[in-house]
Amino acid sequence: MNFIFRKLKGKIFEKIRFKLSLFILVLVVFTTFVFYIFTVQMMNRYVLDELIKRAESVSRSVAASATHSLLLGDLLGIDNIIYKLKALHRDVEYIAVVDTDMKIIAHTDIEQRGETLEPAKGRMLKEGKNGMVVNEISRRTDNYYEVVTPFTFKNKQLGTILLGVNKSVLLDAKKKARDRILAGFAATLLLGIIGIFMVSHLITRPIKELSSGVEKLKEGKSGWPLRVYSKDELGKLTENFNTMAKLITSQKENLNKYAQDLEEAYVSTVRVLAAAIDARDPYTHGHSTRVAKVSLKVGEAIGLSRDELEDLEIACLFHDVGKLKTPDFILQKMEQLDSVEYNEMMHHTEDGAEILSKAHSLKKYIPAVRHHHEWYNGNGYPDGLKGDQIPLFAAIISIADAFDSMTSTRPYRKALSEEEALAELAHLSGTQFNPRLVKVFTQVMNEQKQTAGQPYETK
Numbered sequence: 001m002n003f004i005f006r007k008l009k010g011k012i013f014e015k016i017r018f019k020l021s022l023f024i025l026v027l028v029v030f031t032t033f034v035f036y037i038f039t040v041q042m043m044n045r046y047v048l049d050e051l052i053k054r055a056e057s058v059s060r061s062v063a064a065s066a067t068h069s070l071l072l073g074d075l076l077g078i079d080n081i082i083y084k085l086k087a088l089h090r091d092v093e094y095i096a097v098v099d100t101d102m103k104i105i106a107h108t109d110i111e112q113r114g115e116t117l118e119p120a121k122g123r124m125l126k127e128g129k130n131g132m133v134v135n136e137i138s139r140r141t142d143n144y145y146e147v148v149t150p151f152t153f154k155n156k157q158l159g160t161i162l163l164g165v166n167k168s169v170l171l172d173a174k175k176k177a178r179d180r181i182l183a184g185f186a187a188t189l190l191l192g193i194i195g196i197f198m199v200s201h202l203i204t205r206p207i208k209e210l211s212s213g214v215e216k217l218k219e220g221k222s223g224w225p226l227r228v229y230s231k232d233e234l235g236k237l238t239e240n241f242n243t244m245a246k247l248i249t250s251q252k253e254n255l256n257k258y259a260q261d262l263e264e265a266y267v268s269t270v271r272v273l274a275a276a277i278d279a280r281d282p283y284t285h286g287h288s289t290r291v292a293k294v295s296l297k298v299g300e301a302i303g304l305s306r307d308e309l310e311d312l313e314i315a316c317l318f319h320d321v322g323k324l325k326t327p328d329f330i331l332q333k334m335e336q337l338d339s340v341e342y343n344e345m346m347h348h349t350e351d352g353a354e355i356l357s358k359a360h361s362l363k364k365y366i367p368a369v370r371h372h373h374e375w376y377n378g379n380g381y382p383d384g385l386k387g388d389q390i391p392l393f394a395a396i397i398s399i400a401d402a403f404d405s406m407t408s409t410r411p412y413r414k415a416l417s418e419e420e421a422l423a424e425l426a427h428l429s430g431t432q433f434n435p436r437l438v439k440v441f442t443q444v445m446n447e448q449k450q451t452a453g454q455p456y457e458t459k
Contacts, residue, residue: 036182039181051165054089055145056128056134058092058163062161063150066097070159075105075106078106079106079110082106092163092164094108094109095162095164096108096161098117098159099159102117103115103117104117120137122138130149144164144167145167146163146164147165149163287404288316288319292313292316294404295393295400296312301444311365312396315365315369316400321352322350322353322355322369323351325355330345352370367393368393368394371390372394372401373398375431375433376390376433376434379431395434395437399433399438400441402432426442
């Protein structure tokens with residue numbers, strides 16, 4: 001049983017450790033994911049800004065050169081500049097110089113010179129100074145950014161520079177940056193997971209130690225101060241538990257001694273009271289003690305626990321407590337009782353239950369005291385219970401009480417022998433007495449006679 005309990009307790013701590021690790025893991029993963037998304041977004045924005053800045057710088061350079069060349073009428077100079085710039089920047093898709101009517105003056109694709117350029121439709125990303133605009137152009141065949149830069153001379157617009165930048169270079173840069181960031185966060189997450197298991201172990205270890213201490217304290221074990229793993233709050237709690245456990249163990253030892261003394265005094269008091277009850281009738285002296293002795297043998301034979309046997313003994317000693325209210329002339333009458341006197345004597349079961357009801361600690365003995373004169377067939381008193389309705393202790397006491405009465409001398413009759421009394425019990429088995437208990441009682445009495453070699457003690 002202890003092995004199963006320890007196994008279950010181990011599973012509980014594993015669950016606690018798992019839940020704690022899972023909670024921290026989810027928190028770390030979520031935090032890492034959020035930071036990853038945030039970092040990637042910042043990186044994308046940074047790369048895009050740098051790309052646009054470079055495109056703007058190239059557009060300004062072309063605009064400055066185009067202005068100078070147009071004023072000199074040197075169109076070849078413009079062609080030369082845009083070819084060189086495109087060759088220097090592999091992500092530049094095209095460079096076009098148009099006049100105010102969008103007619104192409106120069107283009108990296110020389111075949112388009114002289115044609116009218118249709119403005120590409122896209123999403124404006126940025127609008128800068130001097131009319132510069134950055135658009136994002138998305139088509140089925142190609143995707144690029146277009147930087148539109150007007151160029152002027154003496155506040156008169158001469159034309160516009162259109163520079164297209166391919167997105168592929170940007171995407172490659174983003175992918176490389178993302179891969180590096182992802183690798184960094186993966187390494188961070190791995191270290192975090194290792195740290196999680198270490199932290200969960202460090203946290204649950206002192207808790208497990210405390211739980212083990214509580215279980216040992218419940219089992220009454222002593223001499224086992226818990227190990228203090230740290231100087232933090234859990235360590236302080238463990239130290240306080242050790243102090244408390246030591247104090248509780250000491251107080252428990254004292255209480256056990258006091259309880260044992262009190263129990264002995266209580267049982268002694270009950271024995272004295274039972275003797276006082278029996279002493280009112282000189283023919284029943286020692287009756288309750290003998291009933292208790294035989295009843296305990298039956299209780300042991302049917303497998304009652306130690307606590308149940310203790311309760312059975314006290315119930316036996318109390319079973320005639322109601323006779324305290326029975327008049328002396330009835331208890332001490334030398335002849336058989338008449339019907340009125342017998343009815344008065346029958347009230348001792350109810351009177352006993354009433355007496356015991358005055359004390360809360362004695363109420364558990366009431367069923368045995370009230371019903372020890374019930375019959376198995378339902379013809380007994382005071383409530384006419386039958387069969388298994390009769391409390392077990394009452395059924396046992398009923399047999400032991402009748403046996404002791406039959407084997408004791410009365411003024412109006414002689415005592416029966418043990419054999420005669422057992423025969424009478426067998427005769428009344430199933431009517432007055434529980435047949436199963438009669439069988440056990442008979443077996444107990446026969447075994448007692450064989451082992452001790454002495455007859456049942458009677459008066």
